[in-house]
Amino acid sequence: MGPGIEVGQVPRAALPINPAFQWSVGNWMDHFYDGLKEGKLLASKCPGCARVYLPPRMICERCFTKCEEWVELPETGTVESYTVAHVKVGANGEFEELPQPEVIALVKQDGADTCVAARLQGGSASVGMKVKVVIDPEAESFVNMLAGYRPAE
Amino acid sequence: MRREVAIISYAQTPYEADANASREMQVLKVAREALQAAGLKQEDRYTVVTANNDYLDGRTISNMRLVEPAGAWMKNESKAEMDGAYAALYGLWRILSGDHDVALIIGESQASVYARWLPGIMMFDPTFDRQRWLLNEASAAALQARAYMNAFGISGEQVAGVAAKNLDNASLNPLAHNKLAGADAAKVLGSRMLYDPLTEMMMAPYCDGACAMVIAAGELAEKAERPVWIRGVGFAHDSYLTERTLKEMNSLRLAAEKAYAMAGISDPSSQVDLAEVHENFAHEELMAYEALGFCGKGEGGAFFDSGVTRRDGKLPVNVSGGATGANVVCATGLARIIEAAMQIRGDAEGRQVAGVKTAVATGQTGPCAQESVVFVLGGE
Numbered sequence: 001m002g003p004g005i006e007v008g009q010v011p012r013a014a015l016p017i018n019p020a021f022q023w024s025v026g027n028w029m030d031h032f033y034d035g036l037k038e039g040k041l042l043a044s045k046c047p048g049c050a051r052v053y054l055p056p057r058m059i060c061e062r063c064f065t066k067c068e069e070w071v072e073l074p075e076t077g078t079v080e081s082y083t084v085a086h087v088k089v090g091a092n093g094e095f096e097e098l099p100q101p102e103v104i105a106l107v108k109q110d111g112a113d114t115c116v117a118a119r120l121q122g123g124s125a126s127v128g129m130k131v132k133v134v135i136d137p138e139a140e141s142f143v144n145m146l147a148g149y150r151p152a153e
Numbered sequence: 154m155r156r157e158v159a160i161i162s163y164a165q166t167p168y169e170a171d172a173n174a175s176r177e178m179q180v181l182k183v184a185r186e187a188l189q190a191a192g193l194k195q196e197d198r199y200t201v202v203t204a205n206n207d208y209l210d211g212r213t214i215s216n217m218r219l220v221e222p223a224g225a226w227m228k229n230e231s232k233a234e235m236d237g238a239y240a241a242l243y244g245l246w247r248i249l250s251g252d253h254d255v256a257l258i259i260g261e262s263q264a265s266v267y268a269r270w271l272p273g274i275m276m277f278d279p280t281f282d283r284q285r286w287l288l289n290e291a292s293a294a295a296l297q298a299r300a301y302m303n304a305f306g307i308s309g310e311q312v313a314g315v316a317a318k319n320l321d322n323a324s325l326n327p328l329a330h331n332k333l334a335g336a337d338a339a340k341v342l343g344s345r346m347l348y349d350p351l352t353e354m355m356m357a358p359y360c361d362g363a364c365a366m367v368i369a370a371g372e373l374a375e376k377a378e379r380p381v382w383i384r385g386v387g388f389a390h391d392s393y394l395t396e397r398t399l400k401e402m403n404s405l406r407l408a409a410e411k412a413y414a415m416a417g418i419s420d421p422s423s424q425v426d427l428a429e430v431h432e433n434f435a436h437e438e439l440m441a442y443e444a445l446g447f448c449g450k451g452e453g454g455a456f457f458d459s460g461v462t463r464r465d466g467k468l469p470v471n472v473s474g475g476a477t478g479a480n481v482v483c484a485t486g487l488a489r490i491i492e493a494a495m496q497i498r499g500d501a502e503g504r505q506v507a508g509v510k511t512a513v514a515t516g517q518t519g520p521c522a523q524e525s526v527v528f529v530l531g532g533e
Contacts, residue, residue, distance in 0.1 A: 007172075008171065008173045015211045017211075021279075029281065055281050061392060080399075081296045081297070081299045081300035083292055083295035083296055083298075083299060083349055083350070083351070084349035085287075085292060085348050085349075088286065089270040089274065089289050092268055093267070093271040094268075095347060101349075106399075113396075114395055116395065117282055117285070117395060118285075118287070127299065127300070143280075143281060143285055144284075
C-alpha cells in the first residue's frame with residue numbers, strides 16, 4: 001500500500017477456495033435415515049436416564065454414556081416453538097426474501113425429549129399445536145427425508 | 154480468587170461496517186494503546202490471548218499473522234476461537250496459575266470480510282440441521298425468542314423496547330456503529346420482518362473492529378492507577394439448541410451463580426450497579442436479566458418496563474449500546490468487559506453513569522447463547 005492510500009481504495013480479492021468436506025453421518029444417523037426410508041422415526045434412548053434423542057445421538061451428555069437402545073416413535077408431536085421465516089440465507093451470506101413466508105418449527109415428537117427443526121405446512125402455527133410428521137423417502141437429498149410436519153387435525 | 158487480578162488498561166477501535174484498515178492494523182492500534190496505557194513495552198514479560206475465528210477470517214489458524222500486531226513475537230501466545238470474554242478467562246487463568254503476572258487480551262473480526270450469515274451456519278449439526286438450511290443464527294434466535302415470549306407472556310413491544318434503548322444508548326457512544334438517538338419500539342417493530350417475531354432492528358448487526366485489555370496481578374496491579382478488580386468469574390456450556398429448553402438461559406444463570414459466589418454477591422439486583430450484556434438479539438437481554446438474577450424467572454419484560462435498566466435507572470444495562478451498538482464476533486463480550494471497566498473507572502465520558510462500584514459483564518458463544526461467561530468487576 002503506497003503512502004496516503006486508504007484500505008478502502010485498494011483492490012479487494014475474493015478467496016477462491018471452496019473446500020468440500022465428506023462427513024460420515026455416523027452409524028446412529030445412518031440408522032435414522034434407514035428408518036425414514038421405511039417411513040419410520042427411529043430415536044436413540046439413554047440406558048442411564050431413559051432420555052430419548054431425536055435426531056438420535058450416540059452419547060447422552062447427561063449420563064456420559066452411550067445410547068445403545070432404539071425406539072420407534074409415533075407420527076405425532078407438539079410444536080415447542082416456531083418462527084415465520086420471511087427470508088433465507090442466500091449463497092452470498094445475505095438474507096434473501098422468500099416468495100412466500102414459511103413456518104420453521106421446533107417439534108417435540110411424542111416420546112422424545114429433544115426437538116427437530118423442520119418446516120411446518122399449513123401456513124399457521126402456535127406453541128402447543130399438535131402436528132404429524134411428513135416423511136418423504138423419495139426426497140432428493142436423504143437429509144430431507146424428514147420433510148416436515150403438518151397440523152394433526 | 155487465588156490471586157487478586159485487575160484490569161489495568163484497555164483500548165478499542167471505532168466499530169464500523171467496513172473499516173478503512175486491515176484487521177492487522179486494527180489489532181496493532183489497540184494492542185499498542187493498551188500496552189502503552191499499562192506502562193508496558195514489547196520487551197516486557199506478558200502473555201497474549203487473542204479471540205478470532207478461522208471461518209470469519211478465511212484462513213486456518215486465524216491468529217497466525219496477529220502475532221506481530223499483537224506484540225506477541227516469541228511470547229507465550231494462543232487463541233480462543235470463541236467470544237473474547239473467553240480469551241479474558243484464559244488470560245486470567247494464566248495469571249492465576251502463577252506463571253504470568255500480565256496478560257494482553259485481544260478480540261477482533263471484520264464483517265466486511267466474511268459472507269455475513271454463512272459462517273454461523275457452520276455451527277449447526279452437519280449431519281442434519283446444517284444440510285437442511287433452515288437454521289442459522291437469526292432463525293435459531295427467533296425460535297428462542299418465541300419460546301421465551303410464549304412461556305412468560307413477553308410482548309413484541311418489550312423486545313423492541315430493548316433494541317430501542319440500546320440504539321439510543323449507542324448514540325452516546327462515539328465508537329458504536331449502529332445507533333439511533335430517540336429510537337422507539339414502534340420503529341423497531343416496523344423495521345423489516347426477517348424471522349417473526351424478530352425484525353431487522355432487533356438484531357445486532359455484525360461489523361468490523363478490535364479491542365484489547367491488559368490484566369495484571371502483583372506489583373503492576375498494585376501500582377496501577379484506578380485498577381478494576383476481577384472479583385468473580387464463571388462460565389458454563391449448555392446443550393445443542395434442539396436438546397435443551399430455549400425459554401431460559403441456563404448456561405448464563407450457572408455462570409452468574411459461580412461468579413457471584415466468588416464475588417460475595419448474594420442479591421445481584423441491589424449489589425450490582427451496572428451491567429454490560431452480550432445480546433446478539435434484543436430478547437436475549439430480557440432473558441439475561443433473569444439469568445443474572447436481576448429479576449425473577451419470566452419477569453424480564455416487567456423488569457424492563459419498570460425502567461430500571463435504562464441509563465438513568467437503578468441498574469443500567471448496556472449503556473454502551475451493547476452488542477446492538479457494535480457486534481464484532483469474537484470481540485463483543487470482551488468489549489462488554491471493557492465497557493463495564495470504563496464505567497467503574499469513570500472513563501465513559503458522555504455515557505458515564507455516576508457511582509458505579511460493582512459491574513457485571515457477559516459474553517456468549519454458540520447459537521441461542523449456548524455458552525456463557527460472566528465477569529464481576531469492582532473498583533477500589
